[in-house]
Amino acid sequence: MKIAKTIVGMFAMATAATALSAPVSAVEWKSVTEERLLNAAKDGNDWLIYGRDYGASRYSPLDQINTGNVAKLKPLYTISLGSLEGQAVTPQVNNGIMIVAVSSEYIDAFEVKTGERLWRYEIKMPADVTQFACCGKLAKGVALWEDKVFALTLDARAIALNAKDGSLVWEKTLEDYKAGYTFTMAPVVVKGKILAGFAGGEFGVIGQIVALDSKSGNEVWKASTIPQPGEEGYDTWGKDSAKYGGGAAWLTTTFDPDLNLTYWGTGNPAPWNSEMRPGDNLFSNSVIALDADSGKRKWYFQHIPNDAWDWDSMNENIPTEVDVDGKKAKVILNAHKNGFMYTIDRTTGKFIRANSFVHTDWGTVTKDGKLDVKPDKRPGVGKPATFCPSYFGGKDWAHMALNPKTNMVYIPAEEICVKLHHEETQYKKGTMYLGAGGEIEKPGTGKFVAFDANANKVVWTVETPSPLQSGSALATAGGLAFVGDLEGYLKAYDQKTGKVLWSHRTPSGIIGGPVTFAVDGKQYVATPSGYGGAFPLWAGKGVPEHLKRNIVKGATLTVYELGE
């Protein structure tokens, strides 16, 4: 009894102390308007969109931290996010308030100057959800619009939170996660509509892209990436294979206000065994341009017909203008899993050119954008093939950054080869639909690549001990390119030379996106840390021993400032 009283007393004291020290928050939520989103590229203070701007450039106009002083960058604080899941997130910042999707477990709001948590929303998740997802409870980020924060959950829900206090405004269950439909992407809001695509290509889903009304969560339009009977492209799926055709558009779209188009990269067709789906398998492994208002398809370009390698085309398509034959051309840039950087005309979807940015041994992309594959590099049933890049890609989903002033692209890249063969499989709801086997036979390595999109060639390459599989890049007007690695280092490279000018080791591996922003005129850099995701699960012998030995799970957020 006495003990109980003491404990209650201590608890009361602790509560009082907390109340006293709680910050009187100076930061206020600033409405995220369409105008602010359209001008996000120009305003360095915030990071309002997952890819920083609608074009996903991951380029900041801030230059307070630059090649001359980055050596003085030091941690302001590191705080725990309370999770053992991989942190694939890109934190987002609005007027000094940072929103972090902590895996698919929490949505947090911090005051960035102090690291004080303003609110935390816990996402209630069914216990069996990871059974139906490829790579743990991943989440990449949120969408901000007016006074709301939108998130997509692993169990195929969309939720809307009040940005001021984290309270739930609405939630919608959009698909059956037990059939493999999951969300691992960050949504993006275009003209008041939330745009999202489901993951699940390894579970035999039908790729779906939805636009939701931000006020209610009601569906405004929906587009399927895999044609069903009667639809264009259905005849490219032999053996009735469109039924579980995959083609998930599982990464955040880019939006091109100029043409009112959204560019979606679609994933692998299912199963991996290509003999079970004779034909080109439209519109898997393609970029499809959808009208931002109606969701109608304007054009498509398929990088990989009848994919046999799991070379998804999910990667971001960054709209820009580059030099083509001495003239400026409106293009999208896509660093593909197959190891080639594609330049595509964004007005028509016509292929312009491609060039490799990592070691590729399978063949080449022809002048008209077709694949010229060496006979022994296409795996089949009873026909193993060893090829590079592997199914992790020359570039996986780790996002590149584009400096729009120089058209230099900074690519987190990988050097991994795999020995793969195909085999018969059956669709079984809730289990993976692969029909492939084999393994990565030796540890992979990584590369940070600077690619000149005007000249269509690699300018410099820095090799890294582990694949840069899912840590995204960040480029700044200060001449810096940042990227985090699986060892946990956040590094700042000189954009011109590739020289490492600064690095800092975070507590775990980095698989998310570093960001930069400014509050009250002062520039900060921040990165999530927290090892996980696909690589340690899927790579097997491809995982370098030093990672197995040294890197453990645990989610943190580190915010950096310039020291004296």
Added chain:
Amino acid sequence: MFRQSTKFALGLAIAAGAQLAADCASAQQATLDRLKRTGIINVCADPDLLPYSSDKLNPAGYDMEIAQQIAKELGYQLGYIWYSTRRGTKIVRQLSDSNCDFFLGFPVDSSFEESNFKIILSKPYYSSGFAVVARADAPNTILEDSKTKGVGVQMGMLPDFKLFERGYERKLFRNTAEIFDALLHKEIDVAVIPAPEGGWEVKSKGDPNIKVLTDTEKDFVFPMAIGFRKEDKELRNQVNAIIDKMQTDGRLTAILDKYGMVKLAGTGGGVAPKSKADVEKEGGGDDDDGPPQKKSDAHDKKSQLIMRDFVNLGFMMTDKPIRVAEAVGSHPDSDEGRKIDADDPGADEHGLALNAKYRVDTTTVDDFPNDAKSIDDGRKLYKQACYKCHGPNGVSGGTIPDLRLYAGAHDHYEMFAVIQAGRLDRGMPAWNDYLTSDEIKKIVVYVKALHKK
């Protein structure tokens, strides 16, 4: 500071234990003296496990109502020590550490007394076991008819093992509530659950959609007794007399009826057999200081199953939310988390090795296929279900258990059970809705084959 005081307390407990063993007679006297001095006799019980017990005392549960009658007959007030029975041996420890004086609901079992030498049992005060339950409109209510379709059972309990051994397809659930839910949603037609819980569910909710059958498998029925510290024979004998009295005057039956006790066929209407011969046959009679009676091998085998059931019954029934994984990964004798077996490379990572030691004989390797085709089927199934976390060909990338490393340290059934019911707290999903028993067996033999490579 906290750590130091814990150590100190542990030291005391060891000293106290040595003292107890050294001087049983005075210990016995000590208990009786204490009861007389304080006027309170303490019962250990689970705080949230109706129809057995509830700390809300509204209702108290039949074991508590019987305990109240026993205390009244003895002339003491009843004190309640609420303690989760999630792990059965914790209750044994509560008793042996004198934190309480008796516990109701031990299955009568010679191996129990052998392995818990600090405990003695009363005569049986009732008999019960596992009953067949079915949806009222189910076309069949015979277990045999659901042999291939699947019978609902609670993972790790006696019917789970028994039906497994008999080649039944089972649907595993974590608790009785889930089983009822599955029955009502027509996921299963029949299930086997603890009879008291079935009776209570029907009685308390009056659900017309569920029926509890009185006819059950012969080896699903067993007598239940009250446990005391070994040295408290005098107290036990007093309680035996009270059990006799309560059987004669009908109080026991009245209490059990109040909770809807199902009268399982062949159990004497839910009340224990009265004849002295029967009591001796079941153990727990008025024996004195001699060693536990030697039973026939066949009886011992049954006893072991009951014992295992008790242990599992302890930790499967009360934890909310139920953590199946913990149940599977824990050793019944280990309260303080998992011991690490240095010889087993998987043990520290998975905490599974210890469990294998007590469940290793629940089934034999012979129950699993061993041909090349099955192993290859297992390889394909592995890709569908396991690959995405455990890696290609069982090669882990370091963040998830490497199956090649721990495969050899565990029996087949162990792995089977983990795949089927999952280890949810550690991220391992339950696959029982997506893979059949045969498919899981093939995955097990594939993983075992990997280990040899």
